[in-house]
Amino acid sequence: MKAGCFKGQHKQWAAGLAAMASPVLAFAQSADPERWQLNMHPGVTHLSHNAYDAHMMALWICVAIGALVFGAMAVAMFRFRKSRGAVPDRDFTHSTKLEILWTVIPVVLLVLMAAPATSKLIDMYDTRASEMTVKVTGYQWMWKYEYLGEGVEFTSRLARKSDAVRQSGIEPTMAENPNYLLDVDNVLVLPTDTKIRFVITADDVIHAWWVPALGWKQDAIPGIINEAWTDISTPGIYRGQCAELCGKDHGFMPIVVKAVPKAEYQQWLAAQKAAAAPAPVEPQPAPAEPQPEAAPAADSTAAVAAAG
Secondary structure, X not given: OHXXXXXXXXXXXXXXXXXXXXXXXXXXXXXXXXXXXXXXXXXOEHHHHHHHHHHHHHHHHHHHHHHHHHHHHHHHHHHOOXXXXXXXXXXXXXXXXXXXXXXXXXXXXXXXXXXXXXXXXXXXXXXXXXXXXXXXXXXXXXXXXXXXXXXXXXXXXXXXXXXXXHHHXXXXXXXXXXXXXXXXXXXEXXXXXXXXXXXXXXXOOOEEEEEHHHOEEEEEOEOOOEEEEEOXXXXXXXXXEEOOOOOOOHHHOEEEEEEEOHHHHHHHHHHHHHHHOOOOOOOXXXXXXXXXXXXXXXXXXXXXXXXX
């Protein structure tokens, strides 16, 4: 009996430790969100790494400030409490030098954080030297992609399987629907290691094109063209969604980006161009030439003359 109880407790402790460790294991993230995720993921682009680095720098500065402030509070509360005979130090609490110090230090920290953040923000909007351009147009409730200069365009909407499950009333499960509401019928195929410029707009209401692994999101506004760029370093499938409330089906217009090596992208692009090319026109046969009428017989002519 005791062995069984010990075994049961052992399993409970193991489950508890696993639950406690799962957030720690989720600290280093892949491109897609994970269960128990605590931190933002670094993504797969230059801009997403910039955002991650700025976030981590600000996070550790805040952690250091928090540890210093709460540590000082703990020391003050336990070491200098009234029950131990401590009395207020008016010179310390009203020290001009101390007030200047704890005003200057935050300003210096803000400047240290603002300098790299500003350079990374400028880099985010530098679309020069782009190797290709994709136009993204938001509709209620789908996306249209146009590969400018290539003659390839298509729409992308919620996959029929996800839409059927959504409207059936059946509760979806991760086992049967691992990407429920995050699959589309036509994915946006992009090459890796290529600077890609996006021009983003909308046809009806405001949308927002957002793929977390790319490190940014951009509003799609009717009548306005917004710009962004990316350079995906790792092949894979990266998912996103519309991030601006755009109507009743706002939650059902996902985004799927498929990043492939350059050679594979060129093959895909050639296949798309071939499919979009107009069918060749078959030559029509030339019309038949009119045949000359036969001359009247001689005896018929003579008979007519005699009658006259």
